[in-house]
Amino acid sequence: MLSGAWVTFETAALSMILGTLIALALTVMREAQQPVLRGIGNAWVSIARNTPSLFQIYILYFGLGSLGLHVSSWFALLAGITFNNAGYLAENFRGGLKAVPTTQMRAARSLGMSAFQAYRMIIVPQLLRVVFYPLSNQMVWAVLMTSLGVIVGLNNDLTGVTQDYNVKTFRTFEYFALAAVLYYLIAKLIVAVARLMAWRLFRY
Template identity: 55%
Template sequence: MFDINYTFHWNQAFRALPDMLAGAWITLQIAVLSMVIGIIVGVVLALAKQSRFVAARGFATTWIEIARNTPALFQVYMIYFGIPAVLQLVASWFDIDFRAMGINIFYLDSYWAVLVGIAFNNAGYLAETFRGGLRAVPDTQTRAARSLGFGPFDAFRLIVLPQMFRAVFHPMTNQMVWAILMTSVGIFVGLNIDLTGVTQELNARTFRTFEFFALAAAIYYVIAKIVTSGARLIAWRLFRY
């Protein structure tokens, strides 16, 4: 009934493994940088969400709502296509010809678009995670620190923040794995140097779709397992007391 005559050629995929591993390094690079940015911005957003200032709360709420309730691909698209369009509109308002100056502000490199898009998404999710972590730290910790002579900033930086990160360690690990996998959306904005981009280019040249994407999936799996295993070792050190 079915005529299946597909022949596997794994040797082509394994010969291209160095190129795929180079792409995996770019994938990991984007994920780590987006997590670093996301953590920094996420802490600021979490504090802003709890601020008594309406403008700060509104800004944080808007960021979080967009990041958590729209597709990640949409966010990357808006950064890749939207930012140049907005800059072009502003330039037309002020009658500025950047191209005459030799400056091309209307093109955003796909690498940076994916990095900023994933960082934007991470910050939104981590902000809510951090807000929960901050609530998990008793107010008595801050009062005790102040009674020992700590200023408000030092009490937060040295007492509250470490306890918050300890409380949200496992959700941060999950977010890191999510960031690694989410880099694959870069293929839709022309990113061809990460693992998915390299795999697609190899597939387009050889038409060995199953072999290359199966190998790419295995590499993603190994990277995710390394991250989760490393996090488990760190957690053993953090939570053994």
């Protein structure tokens, strides 16, 4: 089951990395002057936040499969969680961006920085301070969402391995209770590491 727990953590971590990068892009798109970019960004966030994660994974696995585009169970799960993470994180980033004074951008541009340089060197560091804890909460949520992989046949993550043991031994309570403990420990570890990182990064 520990190997399954590691697959669960890897999947969640990768979905967070990809989701964060996409969320940053969506945040910029939603603040863009071009209506098309704003529309795409707003549509992504709206769909991700207002449809069940289960449906998103189903569409990626069974929906694309019905169109002849077959993807693996793991890829469907990863893409579904990434899509969901990006939507929620983009909304968090937008709120964090509103908390950064607009004068910061104007000051950076007046010093000769490009818009990209201003975002990378001035805006994003301040933004991360605001959204750091929501990021850690979303990581915990991503770990828990990996359990949905079992519905599309994933059998090497924590829930999938637990289900296999359950089918072979019929010891449902013992194995799922142990899996619940492992999920709990992973979540608590993420929170503890996040607090340590926040203390190291944002002491001043």
